[in-house]
Amino acid sequence: MADEFAKGLAILMGGGLAWLTLAGWYRTPSFEGSGVQLVAPVETPATIYGEIGIALMDVLAWFSVIGALTFWVVIPAVEELRSALDERSG
Numbered sequence: 001m002a003d004e005f006a007k008g009l010a011i012l013m014g015g016g017l018a019w020l021t022l023a024g025w026y027r028t029p030s031f032e033g034s035g036v037q038l039v040a041p042v043e044t045p046a047t048i049y050g051e052i053g054i055a056l057m058d059v060l061a062w063f064s065v066i067g068a069l070t071f072w073v074v075i076p077a078v079e080e081l082r083s084a085l086d087e088r089s090g
Contacts, residue, residue: 015064
């Protein structure tokens with residue numbers, strides 16, 4: 001179970017760090033402005049790389065959440081269910 005926790009934590013931290021980096025680039029209009037850093041609306045990018053970065057930002061946020069929940073909740077639940085079914089049948 002410790003390896004599932006470590007994998008989930010690695011996914012959460014890695015995806016969160018990548019999201020934080022992209023949000024700093026695309027969601028921060030000014031570092032000297034009001035307190036809307038990282039949550040400001042995304043401006044329309046001028047290049048295809050900007051479009052990819054914005055799409056990747058959303059993908060990384062969902063990957064972090066779903067990946068961590070998979071390793072912390074789904075996989076241990078499946079292991080418990082599998083062991084309960086093995087005890088019941090055998």
